Amino acid sequence: MSESSKPNTYRLLQQSHTNMPMGVADSYRYWGENNTVFIKSCEGCTITDADDQKYVDFRLAYGPIILGYRDTRIDQAVIKVITERGTISGFSTDLDSEVVELVRQMCPNIEKMRFANSGTEAVLGAVRTARGYTSRNKIVLVEGGFHGLYDEMMWKPDMDNWDAGSGLAPEIRSFGAGIPEASRKHLETVPLNSFEAIDAVFAKVGDDIAAILIEPILGNCGSIASSQEYMQKLRDMCDANGSLLIMDEVKSGFRVAKGGAQELYGIKADLTTYAKAMGNGYPVAAFGGRADVMAVINLDKNGVTHGGTYTANMIALSAAKATLTILNETNVFETINKVGADIQQVLSRVFTKHGIAHKFAGPNSMFGIHFGNIVPTNYRDWKQTNSTLYTEFAMNLIKHGVMLEPDSREPWFICESHRSVDLAWLEEIAERAMAEAIATKQ
Ligand SMILES: Cc1ncc(COP(=O)(O)O)c(C=O)c1O
Missing domain, CATH: 3.40.640.10 (Type I PLP-dependent aspartate aminotransferase-like (Major domain))
Incomplete structure (x- = not known):
């Protein structure tokens, strides 16, 4: 993010630096001078930032959104x-x-x-x-x-x-x-x-x-x-x-x-x-x-x-x-479990195509992605996974309009409104994000 690519976000961050430590209301919202996000509005499973970029959101405010924003x-x-x-x-x-x-x-x-x-x-x-x-x-x-x-x-x-x-x-x-x-x-x-x-x-x-x-x-x-x-x-x-x-x-x-x-x-x-x-x-x-x-x-x-x-x-x-x-x-749990399973299939296809060993952990409505050959059984195992590649991949997804926490310790959250997500679109974005992540490493 720069003054020219995200002028409103840039201005809001400068302003908030004069008002709050780190320029944010919660220290974990500070993602650095180039990546800190300011949101203008939320709806369904999407959030729109101060510069009108819209994201399909799998972070969901760290989990509370179960139906959709502004239900x-x-x-x-x-x-x-x-x-x-x-x-x-x-x-x-x-x-x-x-x-x-x-x-x-x-x-x-x-x-x-x-x-x-x-x-x-x-x-x-x-x-x-x-x-x-x-x-x-x-x-x-x-x-x-x-x-x-x-x-x-x-x-x-x-x-x-x-x-x-x-x-x-x-x-x-x-x-x-x-x-x-x-x-x-x-x-x-x-x-x-x-x-x-x-x-x-x-x-x-x-x-x-x-x-x-x-x-x-x-x-x-x-x-x-x-x-x-x-x-x-x-x-x-x-x-x-x-x-x-x-x-x-x-x-x-x-x-x-x-x-x-x-x-x-x-x-x-x-x-x-x-x-x-x-x-x-x-x-x-x-x-x-x-x-x-x-x-x-x-x-x-x-x-x-x-x-x-x-x-x-x-x-x-x-x-x-x-x-x-x-x-x-209602059948919210059925919906989010199905959508979460479908999304894992999409992502798995992308990772496999790029030869990335991967495992999913946890339930479909709140799943973790681990790059490696085993499902970690505890935090010490997690340390053996390729969390750096995950962060690269996640940052690229964000760039292309898929919001998530760029840290593999934070799961993907699914809400009822995600049933409207175009999985072909998601696959294309994930494909691009992973190709870019791999290219960066080379
Ligand atoms: C398992 C668990 N317990 C407690 C908390 C703290 O909740 P809050 O941020 O609402 O204070 C969190 C927050 O993410 C959490 O994930």
Whole structure:
């Protein structure tokens, strides 16, 4: 991007540099001086940038869009609520229970639930509830998982500097400055799908493990998934040890199946977090699970405190009610699974034609692409894939009108509106993007 190729984007970035650190409202939106995107409008499965380039979007705002942008079925429900009833009052409304009951119909793992405004807040609530219930401290995390931007969840394996041949685990580092060392005191991190590692952690500190917190399908690590056996192992370990299993379904919930990843595995968590697809882009989140665990949220001296000014506001809940009703009553999941499978076929043909070994990971509505010969089983395996080629390929796709995150750790997200995508067009663009990526390397 340059002043001449994208004059409006260029001007907006210069202006925003005078107003915000890095010129963006979220640090991950900064893609450098040449690639940072400013969006003018969104519709269906497309977004249009400030210079009127239109993209078919597979990033979908990191996952929340499940039906399509500006879906009138949701927007009209929200407009009705705000014009006829209001936004917040600081009191309860009938919508609170209506939305919980919809979630309970779709997700048998939920007996009681509370709302939040973001995935981060939902995770914070679930973790605090697990600690309150168990009177224990430790939380076991999985390498490559992401659980939001609050201090305790902002520790991650330093994959960039990890030497795969060292035989050592990657070093755990903070996401940057301002995160106190003390915030990692109660964390234990294990690689996904390693029975040995989870056994070792339970042997070491089992009597203080409040919960295992896991994204069953790593929505922030190329949709690498827990094996069925590993998920069952975690369930059994938690049961035997009096620890709780928290599944973070902020990305997978209401996306990979009506009942989320738990429906696919047939294994229930004790507590679950939701956000993203729950409101088709409106900011709504929740956590919930076993009634006896959630009962620890009370005003007793030893109870867990939860709430907040904007919790269960009517904008969020009217959007959730409308979105969940559609997801529950229509065939959205069939549609997005079919479209996701078709798109993988298209991409696979292109990669094969260019002799690129590749594997897809995760469900069709949220799939990861890995250049290499194996489906990675954890974050350490991901390091062996050709993520540089992926980024080249992705940047070329973006140039030609297909939006996605240029990092193979972020999956492709499918929404109902993608059923209108012209697959022949997509194949042609993917073909060009891969040819250019290969040419750059030579
Ligand atoms: C699995 C998971 N948990 C939690 C979060 C945090 O959600 P939010 O960005 O809404 O705070 C995310 C965000 O991408 C996520 O993917």
